[in-house]
Amino acid sequence: MNSQSIENYLKVIFNQAISTDEVNTTGIAQALEVSLPSVNSMVKKLAGMGLLEYQKYKPLKITDKGRKMAARIIRKHRLTEMYLVEKMGFGWEEVHDIAEQLEHIQSPVFFDRMDELLGYPQRDPHGSPIPNKNGQIAVLEYRPLADCQPGEQVELKALGHTSDEFLKYLNSKELALGVKVEVLEVEAFDRNMKVEYSGHQEVLSALVCSKLLVS
Amino acid sequence: MNSQSIENYLKVIFNQAISTDEVNTTGIAQALEVSLPSVNSMVKKLAGMGLLEYQKYKPLKITDKGRKMAARIIRKHRLTEMYLVEKMGFGWEEVHDIAEQLEHIQSPVFFDRMDELLGYPQRDPHGSPIPNKNGQIAVLEYRPLADCQPGEQVELKALGHTSDEFLKYLNSKELALGVKVEVLEVEAFDRNMKVEYSGHQEVLSALVCSKLLVS
């Protein structure tokens, strides 16, 4: 069975490959907070397992096998987060660290049961898609709120960033998935947005708006 | 944080100390299916952590600190088993292997929430007591069915053995915790018991009767 370490590396590589397709060693080291030589030796190991393509000094490419394996771990992570929120009453800002551990549990029946009890959800509490059992993952069609124009009415569908601090910030602003947002004004200078939702007005920074995914 | 290995050793030592108070190396090796030298080096490590008393060639004694730490792991194991049965619909024969993994999750709030959702249960699905958060564990007062006399009416309260095979055997006989059992006859030769419960009669072997704890 693959170690937790292997699984965590693979997941990071998969996630970094989404934006750029090619992944570099330094990014992995930063994400996992380990040294470059540690990454280098693990990368060779993963390549030996057929999960990556590796050539000295070249950017890494994840293989289909690697992608599939990573997606299955992410499936467990996101099902867990959904279960913790829906069935155990946790807030969306509390679940990531627990899921980071539970994603390594080896028990297909455990996660299948979660899936069943949840009614086969398509997205996790942060709006990210839950891969299916074969490791296939839906592509999100959402755009950042930052790209919207004044007068547009949109719905908050997912987050482009899910740190505790950001989630707590959203809680404090009563911003949750499903909230209908109308763009009132965009400040030309700094791209701050004045928006209205749930009956009140707020000014959101450009940074925040770039992380709110809407449709 | 303690490794899963350390936690698994400690749990085995705690369990073996219940019956005899003093624990020997060979028993640990057998329970964990590791070699004697592996046990020896881990035992020294645990002693160094103040969890055991160790002197060369002497039986081991678990300290109060060790007992408390072990009980807290067992608490997580048993809460998990209860949660899996009560809230996720698993059978009592399916939950041990999952709990064996989940007991190592580091998240007090996760187990506190389980406890709360379960209504602070005192026993796991096999009738074993769930230690409290301080690592204190209730002592069972039950006696084996094997000690009962013909004519006695008792209730099945807990199991002295919880292997999958035994649990499946009990399922096949419709024996579950809470079932009222009347002892009809005891065969003098082999101590087999003829019993009646849930409206039907069965003959149970001495081995089985020694593992059924009643009151």
Place this chain on the structure above:
DNA sequence: TTAAATAGTTAGAATAGACTAACAAATTTA
């Protein structure tokens, strides 16, 4: 287009946890 900075690699070492082989102490049996 050379120099500086960044990114990636190798070598060597440390720790945790497992193992086998060899040996020593303790216990049981004759």
Place this chain on the structure above:
DNA sequence: TAAATTTGTTAGTCTATTCTAACTATTTAA
């Protein structure tokens, strides 16, 4: 009680995963 058996220990090895120090290749900037 002496021999045989069982139990426990030590020494040394192996794999996994991490690290630091030193080096090399690639990329960026002057």
